[in-house]
Amino acid sequence: GAGVSQTPSNKVTEKGKYVELRCDPISGHTALYWYRQSLGQGPEFLIYFQGTGAADDSGLPNDRFFAVRPEGSVSTLKIQRTERGDSAVYLCASSARGGGADTQYFGPGTRLTVL
């Protein structure tokens, strides 16, 4: 079956602009995660959705970052007033239930470059 997909694969924007990154999880997966991977680092957790609600947004770096999942499937990560430090690969993952050792399946990521 189809895996996790993310669009766009690459996004170049200018400092101060607004961007939206989209994630389509595996069909039927209730849990959805966003991570950010900077160059030379491992992915860092941003936010976790269980269904439509954000169960844990402790990883969002500041209030410029926001994410939604209105129908419990597709999710959009929104970044306002982008800064050069936001440049990274944004990864989305989904899992069947979200508990304990549930396997997270990752998408290919969106590479965001802020000029």
Added chain:
Amino acid sequence: AQSVTQLGSHVSVSEGALVLLRCNYSSSVPPYLFWYVQYPNQGLQLLLKYTSAATLVKGINGFEAEFKKSETSFHLTKPSAHMSDAAEYFCAVTYTGANSKLTFGKGITLSVRP
């Protein structure tokens, strides 16, 4: 708080040689541990995971890892490296009650020499 340490950023082995990638974790509660592989321009792919069942875990592509509580380690091994194993490898930890959010190490780049 949980954390993962992957010593060294780059490991180089000859084709056919043993692969050993080290991972040490820190967790105040019983952990769940994962190894993911990332090929260039691709997403993370699960190699194997430890979920408190057998301490020796076998994964895909001939990889395995052993959970050693006394050493707080979860090292990844493969008896014989193949050229196609060249990639970046990440160790990650979570635990019950952490909302399954993964804490990753910095990753190790594996190179395989012909």
